Structures are given as C-alpha cells and as structure tokens.
Amino acid sequence: MTASTDTxxxxxxxxxxxxxxxxxxNDLSFTVGRTDITxxxxxxxxxxxxxxxxxxxxxxxxxxRITLRRANGETFLLERMDDxxxxxxxxxxxxxxxxxxFSGMTVLENLVVAQHNVLMHASxxxxxxxxxxxxxxxxxxxxxxxSRYWLEKIRLTDRADDPAxxxxxxxxxxxxxxxxxxxxxxxxxxxxxxAGLNPRETEDLNNLLLFIRREHDIGVLLIEHDMAVVxxxxxxxxxxxxxxxxxxxxxxxxxxxxxxxxxxxxxxxDEEAPEVAALVSEAVPGAAAKAKPARSKPAKPxxxxxxxxxxxxxxxxxxxK
Amino acid sequence: MAxxxxxxxxxxxxxxxxxxxxxxxxxxAIFAPIIGLxxxxxxxxxxxxxxxxxxxxxxxxxxxxxxxxHLLFWSRVDRAKVKAGAPSRLAAKLExxxxxxxxxxxxxxxxxxxxxxxxxxxxxxGILVLTYVMxxxxxNIVVGLAGLLDLGYVAFYAVGxxxxxxxxxxxxxxxxxxxxxxxAFWICLPVAGLLAACWGVVLGFPVLRLRGDYxxxxxLAFGEIIxxxxxxxxxxxGGPNGISGIPRPSFFGIEFTREENGFASVFGxxxxxxxxxxxxxxxxxxxxxxxxxxxxxxxxxxxxxxxxALREDEIACRxxxxxxxxxxxxxxxxxxxxxxxxxxxxxxxxxxxxxESFVFMESALVLAIVVLGGLGSQIGVVIAAVVMIGxxxxxxxxxxxKNIFGxxxxxxxxxxxxxxxxxxxxxxxxxxxxxxRRDPTIFLKEKKAVSGDLVAEGQG
Numbered sequence: 001m002t003a004s005t006d007t008x009x010x011x012x013x014x015x016x017x018x019x020x021x022x023x024x025x026n027d028l029s030f031t032v033g034r035t036d037i038t039x040x041x042x043x044x045x046x047x048x049x050x051x052x053x054x055x056x057x058x059x060x061x062x063x064x065r066i067t068l069r070r071a072n073g074e075t076f077l078l079e080r081m082d083d084x085x086x087x088x089x090x091x092x093x094x095x096x097x098x099x100x101x102f103s104g105m106t107v108l109e110n111l112v113v114a115q116h117n118v119l120m121h122a123s124x125x126x127x128x129x130x131x132x133x134x135x136x137x138x139x140x141x142x143x144x145x146x147s148r149y150w151l152e153k154i155r156l157t158d159r160a161d162d163p164a165x166x167x168x169x170x171x172x173x174x175x176x177x178x179x180x181x182x183x184x185x186x187x188x189x190x191x192x193x194x195a196g197l198n199p200r201e202t203e204d205l206n207n208l209l210l211f212i213r214r215e216h217d218i219g220v221l222l223i224e225h226d227m228a229v230v231x232x233x234x235x236x237x238x239x240x241x242x243x244x245x246x247x248x249x250x251x252x253x254x255x256x257x258x259x260x261x262x263x264x265x266x267x268x269x270d271e272e273a274p275e276v277a278a279l280v281s282e283a284v285p286g287a288a289a290k291a292k293p294a295r296s297k298p299a300k301p302x303x304x305x306x307x308x309x310x311x312x313x314x315x316x317x318x319x320x321k
Numbered sequence: 322m323a324x325x326x327x328x329x330x331x332x333x334x335x336x337x338x339x340x341x342x343x344x345x346x347x348x349x350a351i352f353a354p355i356i357g358l359x360x361x362x363x364x365x366x367x368x369x370x371x372x373x374x375x376x377x378x379x380x381x382x383x384x385x386x387x388x389x390x391h392l393l394f395w396s397r398v399d400r401a402k403v404k405a406g407a408p409s410r411l412a413a414k415l416e417x418x419x420x421x422x423x424x425x426x427x428x429x430x431x432x433x434x435x436x437x438x439x440x441x442x443x444x445x446x447g448i449l450v451l452t453y454v455m456x457x458x459x460x461n462i463v464v465g466l467a468g469l470l471d472l473g474y475v476a477f478y479a480v481g482x483x484x485x486x487x488x489x490x491x492x493x494x495x496x497x498x499x500x501x502x503x504x505a506f507w508i509c510l511p512v513a514g515l516l517a518a519c520w521g522v523v524l525g526f527p528v529l530r531l532r533g534d535y536x537x538x539x540x541l542a543f544g545e546i547i548x549x550x551x552x553x554x555x556x557x558x559g560g561p562n563g564i565s566g567i568p569r570p571s572f573f574g575i576e577f578t579r580e581e582n583g584f585a586s587v588f589g590x591x592x593x594x595x596x597x598x599x600x601x602x603x604x605x606x607x608x609x610x611x612x613x614x615x616x617x618x619x620x621x622x623x624x625x626x627x628x629x630a631l632r633e634d635e636i637a638c639r640x641x642x643x644x645x646x647x648x649x650x651x652x653x654x655x656x657x658x659x660x661x662x663x664x665x666x667x668x669x670x671x672x673x674x675x676x677e678s679f680v681f682m683e684s685a686l687v688l689a690i691v692v693l694g695g696l697g698s699q700i701g702v703v704i705a706a707v708v709m710i711g712x713x714x715x716x717x718x719x720x721x722x723k724n725i726f727g728x729x730x731x732x733x734x735x736x737x738x739x740x741x742x743x744x745x746x747x748x749x750x751x752x753x754x755x756x757x758r759r760d761p762t763i764f765l766k767e768k769k770a771v772s773g774d775l776v777a778e779g780q781g
Contacts, residue, residue: 056640087642094640102633104776105626106761106769113630114641119623130618148765160765165775183642 008069009034009219010055010187015064015079017050017243024050026243028064032187032236034071037213037220039230039251042240043264048223049097051240052189055221056094057083068092070186071217088117093185095176097192097223103165107156107175110164111147114182119143150178154208170201174208181212188212190222194229202226206233231255239263341387348383352376419756423700430606434599444598448605448670450710452663455609457690457702459659462616464688465697466625467652468632468779469528470537472684473544476524477517477657479679481664483551484513486564486674506570510665517661518654520547525653529646544684552676563675570669572600601670608666612659613699619655621762628652629697629762632779693747695754696778704755713740 008031017025025047032038040048053059055066055078066078068090076090086092102110112119122139123130151157154174159167164175173193180188193209194202210233213220224230230237230251237254239247241263247254254260356379359370433439433447456478463471488509494502501508528539551558558564569577577584577597584600585592619625627648630638638645668674690709694701716736751757757773 058636058639084639084642084644087640088644096637096640100634100637100640102630102637104633104759104771105629106764106771108763108765109626109629109761112763113626113638113643116623116627116630116641116643120627123622123624130615130622144763144765151765157765161761161767161769163771163775179641 007033010069010221011065011067012051012055013065013067015051015054015066016062017047017054017059018062024243025054025061025240028240028243028245030238030245030248032219032221034219035213035217036235037209037222037233038236038238039234040221040223040238040240041225041230041254042246046240046263047243048240049191050243052094052191052221052223054079055086056092056189057081057086068187087183087185091184091186092189093180093183093187094189095173095180095191095193097195099169099172099176101164101172101176101179103163105164106161107151107164107167108147108160110175110179111150111182112143114179115143115146117183146182150181153211154178170197170204173197173201173205177208177212181216185218187219187221190220190224192223192225194224194226197226199228202228205229209233337388337391341384341391344387345380345384349376349380352379419700423703426700426703427610434602441595441598444595444602446711446714448598448602449714450706451602451605451609452667453687453690453706453710454703455605455612455663455666456660456687457694457706458609458612458616458699459656459663460687460691461694461697461699461702462619462628462659463652463656464691464779466616466620466632467628467649468777469649469652470533470779471540471653471656472537472681472688473524473540473542473547474656474660474687475679475681475684476544476547477521477660478664478667478683479547479551479676480520480657481513481517481661482668482674482678483558483564483664484516484661485509485665485668486567487558488512489568489669490564490566502568503571503574503576505568506665506669507573510662513665514658514661517664518658521653521655521657522650524657525650529649541681541684544679544681548676548679551679558676561676563673563677565673567668567672567674569597569672570601570604601666605666605670608662612662615655617699624648624651626762633777689744693744693754695751695756695773697759697776698754698756701754701756708743709740712743 010032012031013029015025015028016023028047028051030038040051042048050059054061054064057078061079064079068076068078070076070091076086078086078090078092081090087094102113105113119136119139123136124133147160148157151160154171154177156167156171156175156178159171164172167175173196177188177190177193180190190209194205197205206229209220209222212218222229222234234251237247237249237251238245239254239257239260246259246263247257249257353376357371357373357376359372360367361370362368430447430451434444456474459477460471460474463469463474489505493505493509497505497508524540524543528536531539552561554560571577572584575582575584575587577594577600579585579592583592584590584596590596620629627638627643628651630641630643631645631648631652635645638648667678671678686709690705691702693709694703694705713736716739747755753773757776758770759773759776760770761768
C-alpha cells in the first residue's frame with residue numbers, strides 16, 4: 001500500500017451497497033493518497049461505477065464510511081452529503097462513463113458553468129451581477145482566465161466557441177476532464193476516461209492526467225479497462241470483483257497477483273498465469289522488463305473456472321492491445 | 322434511354338393514379354357521414370337530408386388536388402428532403418437579420434400609438450399582443466431556458482391578477498393613507514409580482530423530483546387548483562362573480578379623468594379616453610421590455626447559465642456542485658413573477674377579474690407561443706405572439722372573403738381550422754419552432770450561434 005493512513009485523502013471503510021437483493025459492493029475498504037493516481041479496476045459488473053456513485057453522492061451507500069480530508073484539514077463524511085455539496089464543499093469532481101457534456105452550449109460555456117459557485121458568490125446571488133457590480137466583473141474575468149488556461153491545456157482554444165456536441169469524441173473526453181477541473185477539485189474521479197480513444201489520444205490522456213497531478217497537487221481516482229493507462233500512470237491499483245476487493249497495491253504487485261488474473265480471465269490452473277502476465281506486459285512495453293518471461297507454447301483454449309461457481313465473462317478491454 | 326424514361330414515367334403514372342384514387346376513396350369515406358347526411362328540422366321532428374352529390378364533388382376535389390400535387394410539386398421536390406425538415410433557405414437568410422428585426426419591431430411598437438391609422442381597436446389589440454409577449458417571455462425562462470415543462474403557467478397570471486385586485490380594492494384603502502391612493506397601481510404591482518413568485522416557489526417544491534410527463538401533469542393540476550380555489554372561495558375572491566371596481570393606473574399619481582386635476586387638464590389637452598389606452602399600451606410595453614431585459618441579462622449571469630445547463634443535463638450539473646433544487650426554484654419563481662406582473666396589468670386594464678379568464682386554454686396558448694417561437698428564443702416569442710394573437714384577430718376582418726365564398730361565409734368560424742393547419746405545417750417544416758438557434762452567453766473570439774439540433778429540450 002502506497003498511501004499510509006495519515007497521508008490518505010480519501011478513506012473508504014467497509015462500504016456496502018445493496019440494490020434490493022443485489023449486493024453490488026460488499027465490505028470494501030481502501031484509501032486514496034493525496035496527489036496519487038489510484039486506479040480502480042475489475043471485470044465488467046464488478047461494482048466500480050457503483051463505488052464512484054457512492055463517493056460522489058449519486059448513491060447513498062447502504063453501509064460504510066467514506067471520509068475525505070481536504071488539504072486545509074477540513075474533514076467530510078461523504079456518505080451523508082448531497083451530491084452537489086460533495087462537489088462544492090468536499091471538492092470531489094467526477095466525469096461520466098458516457099460523456100455528459102452540455103452539448104448545446106459552447107466549449108467555453110461548459111467550462112464557465114463549472115465555475116458556477118464561485119461566480120454565483122461573486123454575483124451576490126445574482127443581484128450584484130444584474131447591476132454589473134465591479135466584484136462580479138472581476139470574478140467573471142478570472143473565470144475566463146481559468147477557462148482559457150484549461151482550453152489551452154486540452155488544446156481546444158481554437159474551438160472554444162463551437163458547441164460541445166460538435167467536438168470529436170476524444171476532444172469531448174478531454175473537455176469533460178477540463179470541466180471537472182474547473183470546479184477546483186482536490187480529488188478527481190474519472191470513469192473510464194480512455195474508453196473509445198485511439199492509442200494516440202490515450203497517450204495524450206496519460207500526459208494530461210500526469211500534468212494535472214503534477215501541477216495541481218490533486219488526487220486522481222480512475223476506473224479504467226485500458227491497461228495501458230492503468231499500468232503506466234497509476235501509483236496504486238485497487239481490484240474489484242463481484243463487489244469485493246481482491247487485490248490492492250502497486251501496479252506491478254497487482255499484475256502479478258494470481259487472484260487478479262483469475263478474476264479477469266477465469267483460469268484455474270496456475271500454469272496459465274504467466275500467459276496473462278505476458279498479455280499485460282505487451283500492453284505496457286515500459287513495464288515489460290518486470291513481467292515474467294513469455295510463454296513457451298501458443299495459447300491453448302482457456303478453461304473456465306467452473307469450480308469456483310463464477311461464469312466466465314468477457315474481459316472487456318482488459319487484456320487487449 | 323428515352324424509352325426507359327417513358328416507361329418509368331408510365332409506371333409512375335399508374336402508381337400516381339392509384340394513389341389518387343385511394344385518396345379519393347378515403348375522402349369519400351370521410352365525407353359520407355360528415356357532408357352526406359344532414360339533420361334538418363321538419364314538422365314532426367328531425368329528418369335526415371341526403372346530399373350525395375356534394376359528397377362526390379368533395380371526393381373529386383380530393384382526387385384532383387392529389388393529382389395536381391403529384392404532377393406539379395412532388396415530382397420535382399425530393400420528398401425525403403421535405404420530410405427531414407431541413408431548414409429552408411429563406412430561414413437561413415433571415416437568421417443574420419435577427420437583431421435588425423428586433424430593433425425594427427421595437428421601433429414599430431414604440432411609434433404605433435402615433436400612427437394616423439391607429440385607432441382604439443388596434444391599440445387594444447397591441448396591448449393584448451404585448452401581454453402575451455410578456456407572458457411568453459416569462460414562460461420562456463421556465464420552459465425555454467430551464468427546460469421545465471409548465472402547463473399551469475396561467476396560475477401565476479391568476480395569482481398576480483387576483484393579488485392586484487384584492488390589494489387595490491380591499492387592503493390598500495384599508496392600510497394606506499388617502500394621498501397614496503392614486504399610486505395604488507405602482508405599489509401593488511411589485512407586491513403582486515412578489516406574491517406570484519412565492520407561489521412559483523410553492524409549486525416548485527413538490528415538483529422538484531418530477532420530470533417530463535409527470536411534471537407537466539402536476540403543473541397542469543396546479544393551474545386548475547388555483548382556478549377552482551378562486552371560483553369557490555366565495556368570501557375571499559368573490560367566486561364566479563369575480564372582483565370589480567379595480568382602480569385604473571394613474572400617470573404617476575395623476576389620474577386619467579375629466580376633472581380639474583386629471584391628466585388632460587394638467588397637460589393642457591382635450592380630454593379623450595384614448596389617453597388612458599395609450600398610457601396602458603406604454604405600460605405593458607415597458608413591462609414587457611423589462612421582462613426581456615432582465616431575462617437577457619440573467620442568461621449571461623451564472624444563474625442563467627445554470628438554467629441552461631440544467632436543461633442540457635441535470636446530472637452533470639449536480640456533479641459540478643450546482644444546487645439543482647435552488648436553480649429550479651429560481652426559474653419557477655422568476656417566471657412566475659413576470660406572470661404576476663402581467664396579471665396585475667391585466668386586472669388593472671380590465672377593471673374586473675374573474676376565474677373565467679384563467680382557464681387552461683390560456684396556459685396552452687402561452688405555451689404554444691413559446692414552442693412556436695422556438696424554445697429559448699426571445700425574438701421568436703414576439704413573432705409567435707404577433708402571429709397567433711394578431712393573426713387570430715385578423716380573421717374577424719376578412720370580410721372581403723365574402724365576395725369570394727358568398728354571403729353565408731363567416732371567416733370568424735374557420736379561425737380554428739386555419740390555426741390548426743398552421744400548427745401542423747409548422748410542425749412539419751420547423752419542428753423546433755421558428756427561431757431554433759441558440760446564442761452563446763459568452764465567447765472567446767467570435768460569437769457563433771449554436772444549431773438548434775444540438776440544444777436539448779430538457780427532461781422535465
């Protein structure tokens with residue numbers, strides 16, 4: 001574990017989420033260190049997005065405690081806060097698996113809307129803004145500067161006045177991240193930011209996330225299926241399966257963990273594990289040195305783990321690339 | 322090559338004739354009971370008159386009309402294009418002229434009372450149109466910007482009208498000193514607006530969690546509840562008798578009377594009743610312009626952007642820390658406040674209010690104006706209000722049609738028919754209203770309008 005409890009910004013303790021009879025998240029505990037990039041991975045349906053929705057207040061967890069410590073020492077118990085208060089006071093920003101931009105508004109407007117609370121305060125609950133007080137005009141200029149800064153970072157300055165819905169997919173992903181950054185977050189939660197991106201865009205995304213972490217001193221928690229992203233940039237990986245944590249540690253540790261491999265590919269014989277490691281190392285050329293040597297013979301048909309009572313399921317983008 | 326084309330045309334002709342015959346038969350089936358049978362009174366009761374000749378003529382007209390459409394229009398225009406509702410070239414050319422149109426309309430509205438052709442009827446019509454423009458602008462905040470479908474908007478209009486009526490006839494004389502009496506309108510107007518805004522919040526609370534159809538149903542019910550209360554709370558609102566004797570507005574304290582200290586004598590004019598009408602016209606013009614100005618200004622403020630963001634995506638709004646509860650409530654409250662102002666004006670202009678003026682039809686009309694104009698478009702609302710209210714009135718004056726259709730023809734009776742037809746045509750050609758493009762509220766380099774196709778209509 002990279003983050004010890006005293007430096008942890010987010011502490012999730014015994015989080016449980018039930019939907020009727022379905023146990024989506026079961027007794028999950030993990031921590032996110034300040035200025036760490038933490039990845040939450042797991043096969044489809046493992047409960048990753050549910051965890052996100054609990055963290056950001058969109059779901060109220062059935063049990064458990066989620067504590068967030070801001071840099072200024074304030075502590076928030078997220079499980080009992082409304083979603084918009086989590087964003088406003090606890091400074092947890094998020095993006096969505098299926099992009100949720102304001103597509104009828106321009107790129108710039110998307111970024112300015114995200115600074116709503118600052119501007120609303122400056123406009124003295126609209127009255128000051130209505131009469132054009134100086135305080136509001138100054139706040140608006142600052143909001144523009146911030147938007148300009150992020151437009152430059154996501155390389156969309158030229159398209160600032162175009163509707164967000166007209167942007168290509170990759171640009172929409174970047175814009176959603178920039179919009180989340182505009183609320184001034186301390187923890188940024190990204191739900192599959194690399195889904196649907198081509199390798200070059202993925203590379204861009206990695207650089208953007210590393211830049212955000214480096215320059216803005218914030219923690220990033222991301223759900224990702226694309227191992228190229230997970231293995232390259234994350235400091236800490238938490239693996240979920242069937243709502244339970246099955247592994248937790250650095251990228252290298254997790255990659256070598258047989259439970260993780262079993263969860264992803266449904267193998268039951270230990271001898272097949274190296275194959276998976278090779279598969280993962282292919283995806284991350286930089287990390288290949290640490291990975292175990294490649295398999296000696298061509299892959300044989302995978303056996304599903306009938307014994308463990310779990311159906312074999314598709315691995316999604318888990319092992320591809 | 323030519324032969325194949327001819328064969329193709331021949332085959333086409335067969336299909337066309339078949340289609341026309343089908344339309345004719347359909348016409349026959351529809352017209353048979355409607356036109357073919359007529360009840361007529363005769364000694365001893367009603368008898369059925371049969372008019373089969375007329376039925377066949379009508380069906381023949383359908384056949385011929387369809388044939389003419391096939392041969393003259395549909396053969397040339399690509400039908401798929403028409404169906405897709407591609408904006409016409411005319412509309413595209415008109416879009417850059419919008420600011421110009423706005424200024425022209427404003428100037429026309431300002432000088433209207435001074436035109437030689439303007440009589441009392443035209444001014445009354447102008448006042449009516451401007452009232453609906455104001456209501457449309459108010460509703461545009463709720464429906465067009467915040468994307469909350471409100472079918473009970475007339476409730477706030479009623480609250481404003483009754484607040485003004487009750488305050489000015491009952492409570493104002495009770496509480497206020499005598500010398501303030503001529504100022505009743507100017508003091509009661511803001512109070513009535515605020516009361517309507519309060520009711521906007523009262524309605525807002527229960528509907529916060531509702532969306533789409535459910536929201537529409539609850540707001541519709543709210544409109545009816547207010548009307549039914551007004552009708553039945555006899556001791557307070559006067560029930561179906563309404564409230565009469567509502568004081569007329571004064572020219573900042575100077576009343577429009579024939580007496581010594583009346584408007585005419587103070588300004589050395591000959592007394593005519595037109596003075597008050599002209600004044601009322603300018604009052605509603607001013608109120609409407611204030612509505613427009615405030616709305617345009619709010620759009621550029623964080624609250625207005627939050628409304629539009631709410632229309633685009635409520636969940637994303639919450640993830641950005643926007644309090645959607647207060648955002649929705651402010652939209653309801655501010656929309657209701659402008660309806661309250663319009664209601665006060667209505668009460669003072671009529672001098673009489675009763676629940677009959679606040680039926681669902683009014684809500685529907687205002688909503689139709691907003692939708693026809695294009696959700697969120699201020700200038701669209703004006704055009705739609707002029708077309709719908711003014712156009713409606715036009716039918717009263719089309720007496721020249723009697724020369725064509727005979728003396729029995731009453732143009733007033735086909736108003737609804739034409740109205741329905743116009744709505745159908747607009748739904749086909751401009752399904753998102755007359756003005757569909759959205760102006761961005763802020764820009765970096767140049768202001769580019771956002772195409773209406775991208776703008777969401779709101780889920781609630």
